[in-house]
Amino acid sequence: MSERIRKGIGIGLVLISTALCVAGIFPLPQKETAAYEGGRSGEISAPPLSRLDPEDLVNRGDAEALTALPGIGPSIAEAVLREREENGPFIYPEDLISVKGIGVGKLEAIRPMLTILSGESED
16 A cells, blocks of 8 residues: 555544544543542542541441441452552542442442541642
């Protein structure tokens, strides 16, 4: 394939993808990269609006105390302790999703039992 044809195909693909983005069919990702305390970093869709109190059960409790939370058994409690030991305290409630066995549904079930500090920024 000649260089001219390859350039033409490349330009065509750029124009098509640009048109799809403008039309809203293929939206561009709206992510920002942020680094948080405790070694957690990565891409997030939006910054969390609330922070966990450092004295919260998930940051201070032992395995027995963690099993008092709904849906948290001994194996998930141990996973919480391992995650906390490896990466430091959980800063945002959403950080709990990084623990194997805790998904969005389980987070929403235990969220009312977490001590949340609303309106604080990381400044």
